[in-house]
Every structure is written in C-alpha cells, then in structure tokens.
Amino acid sequence: MMNEKAAGTGVNSKQTKESIGQSPGRRADLEDTFREIHEHKPIGHREPILEGNIQVRHKPSKSNMGRVPTGIPGFDKVIEGGLKKHSVTLAGGCAGAGKSIFAMQYLINGITQFNEPGVYVSFEENREEIFDDMACFGWDLEELEKQGKFVFLRYNPDQVNKVLKTGGGPIRDVIDSIGAKRLVIDSISAFSLLYETELKQREAALSLFYILRRWDCTTMVTGQYFAVELPHDSAAVEFEVDNIIWLYNIKKEDIRVRAIEVFKMRGTKHSVKTFPFEITTEGIVIYPEETIF
Ligand SMILES: Nc1ncnc2c1ncn2[C@@H]1O[C@H](COP(=O)(O)OP(=O)(O)OP(=O)(O)O)[C@@H](O)[C@H]1O
Numbered sequence: 172m173m174n175e176k177a178a179g180t181g182v183n184s185k186q187t188k189e190s191i192g193q194s195p196g197r198r199a200d201l202e203d204t205f206r207e208i209h210e211h212k213p214i215g216h217r218e219p220i221l222e223g224n225i226q227v228r229h230k231p232s233k234s235n236m237g238r239v240p241t242g243i244p245g246f247d248k249v250i251e252g253g254l255k256k257h258s259v260t261l262a263g264g265c266a267g268a269g270k271s272i273f274a275m276q277y278l279i280n281g282i283t284q285f286n287e288p289g290v291y292v293s294f295e296e297n298r299e300e301i302f303d304d305m306a307c308f309g310w311d312l313e314e315l316e317k318q319g320k321f322v323f324l325r326y327n328p329d330q331v332n333k334v335l336k337t338g339g340g341p342i343r344d345v346i347d348s349i350g351a352k353r354l355v356i357d358s359i360s361a362f363s364l365l366y367e368t369e370l371k372q373r374e375a376a377l378s379l380f381y382i383l384r385r386w387d388c389t390t391m392v393t394g395q396y397f398a399v400e401l402p403h404d405s406a407a408v409e410f411e412v413d414n415i416i417w418l419y420n421i422k423k424e425d426i427r428v429r430a431i432e433v434f435k436m437r438g439t440k441h442s443v444k445t446f447p448f449e450i451t452t453e454g455i456v457i458y459p460e461e462t463i464f
C-alpha cells in the first residue's frame with residue numbers, strides 16, 4: 172500500500188498543468204496507472220459498454236430547488252447546483268485524499284455564503300488538530316463557534332450508541348441549539364470500527380443514515396477507502412448513502428495529481444467526468460473544464 176498521506180503533499184498548480192499537458196503515449200500510460208491503482212469497484216458495479224462515437228454531455232436542469240450548494244469552486248455546476256436537501260453524501264478516498272478539507276469547506280461555505288450553521292462530528296482528530304489544520308485556509312473555526320454558527324464535536328462510542336438507541340442524543344441537541352442545516356461526520360470508517368462484524372457495521376450505518384435523513388440537515392460523511400485490491404471493512408456503507416464522491420490522489424513517477432469524481436448522486440444528472448482539483452491557500456478548487464491526463 173502506498174503511503175499517500177506522506178507523498179500527497181505539495182501538489183501545486185504547475186505540477187497539475189504539466190501532468191495535464193502530457194503527450195498521447197504518456198497520457199495513455201497515466202490513464203492505465205490511474206485505473207489500476209485507484210479505481211474503486213464496489214460490488215455490483217459494471218463498466219458500461221459504449222460502442223461507436225458516443226459522447227456524454229452534461230446538461231444540468233435549470234431548477235435549483237431543494238439543492239444545497241457546496242460552494243466549493245467548480246463543483247456545484249457539475250451536480251445541478253448542489254446536493255439534494257436532506258441527502259447523505261459520502262466523500263470517500265485514500266488517506267490524505269482531501270476528504271476532511273472537502274467536508275469542512277462544505278460546512279464553512281454553508282455558514283459564510285449561505286447563512287446555514289453547521290456541525291462537525293469528528294471520530295478521529297481532536298479539536299486543536301482540526302482547528303489548526305483548517306486555519307491554513309483562512310477558516311477561523313473558533314470565531315464561527317463564538318458566533319454560534321459552528322460546533323465541533325469529538326464523538327465517542329457511548330454517544331453514538333445513544334443516537335442509535337434514541338434517534339437523538341447530544342448530536343441532535345447541538346444541531347437544534349444552533350439551527351444547523353449542514354452536518355459532517357468524519358469519518359464513517361472510524362464509526363464502523365465500533366462494530367465487530369460487517370453485518371453489524373452495515374446495520375449501524377443503516378440506522379444512523381435513517382436517523383440523519385429525518386433531521387433538518389444535509390449530511391456529508393467521509394470514508395477511507397483503498398484501491399480495490401486491498402481489503403477494507405466499510406464497503407457496505409456505499410449502498411446506504413444517496414451520493415458518493417470519490418477523491419483521488421494519483422501518482423505517476425514523481426508527480427501526484429488530485430482528482431474528484433461524482434460516482435453516484437440520486438436524482439441528479441451529474442457529470443460523469445473525473446476532474447482535477449487542487450488544494451489551494453483558500454481550500455479546494457475543482458477544474459471542471461480540464462482533464463486529469
Ligand atoms: N494548507 C494546505 N495546502 C495544500 N495542501 C494541503 C494543506 N493542508 C493539507 N494539505 C494536503 O491535504 C492532505 C490532507 O487532507 P485531508 O486531511 O483532508 O485528507 P483526508 O482524506 O481527510 O485524510 P485522512 O484519511 O488521513 O483523514 C495533506 O496530506 C496534504 O497533502
């Protein structure tokens with residue numbers, strides 16, 4: 172397994188542009204490597220058989236009703252304006268793929284651009300680590316907390332069980348107290364580890380998502396996934412969510428390129444392309460007009 176987190180740093184604009192402008196031979200090489208290393212093949216997934224000169228065009232509908240814009244530059248226009256209200260989205264990918272940044276940016280944009288308070292539930296990292304990491308992007312989480320628009324919750328197994336047993340508990344109370352419209356759970360993989368068997372994990376995820384859908388929030392969960400040849404425990408989660416977004420960090424020789432794909436989005440005519448993105452000083456920026464190879 173590659174240590175993606177360690178090697179995933181320092182992708183800059185110049186590197187992305189260089190890898191985008193490869194010769195056709197090198198391009199094919201990159202494409203093969205990308206497929207071999209990063210393609211996620213959930214159970215039941217089949218490659219479409221496309222014959223002839225078929226072009227898939229993305230033509231979003233005009234209505235943005237019931238949509239929750241992520242505000243992430245370049246992203247909303249490929250998903251008909253935003254996530255469906257009250258839906259549950261999985262942002263999945265390898266370690267260091269940018270899942271936490273993506274999810275936090277969705278929350279911050281909700282607060283600063285759409286006046287929608289947000290709650291961030293962390294199963295992995297503590298408050299100081301997250302607040303510190305996110306400050307690099309100019310996101311002052313402490314200030315947003317003081318304004319009563321943002322809450323960070325470090326979650327433990329007991330509290331989770333309470334949510335599942337009562338359908339409410341402390342998360343629900345916090346959501347109600349600030350009138351949160353956006354919720355992030357980082358990560359569902361860590362949540363799944365609380366349960367021993369795949370069946371129990373699946374049942375717990377099903378119950379959790381069932382409860383979350385009834386709250387007045389549009390939820391994003393992150394999940395750590397590896398390349399298909401490596402075993403992972405949380406495959407079951409893929410089937411319970413409304414939307415799946417894959418984040419990739421593709422390595423070829425000494426260059427890594429970040430990419431994003433909307434793998435599934437219920438009720439949405441989303442783009443079928445995998446787009447390059449960068450982590451800039453202002454957070455994630457997606458380039459829908461560009462290609463990764
Ligand atoms: N200020 C920054 N500028 C540019 N890139 C950054 C910055 N901060 C972090 N990164 C990149 O983002 C990666 C971490 O992103 P993030 O924490 O969102 O990943 P993740 O997918 O949540 O990882 P994990 O599975 O370990 O939780 C780092 O490894 C680094 O490559």
Ligand SMILES: [Mg+2]
Nearest residue numbers: 270271272357
């Ligand atoms: Mg993370």
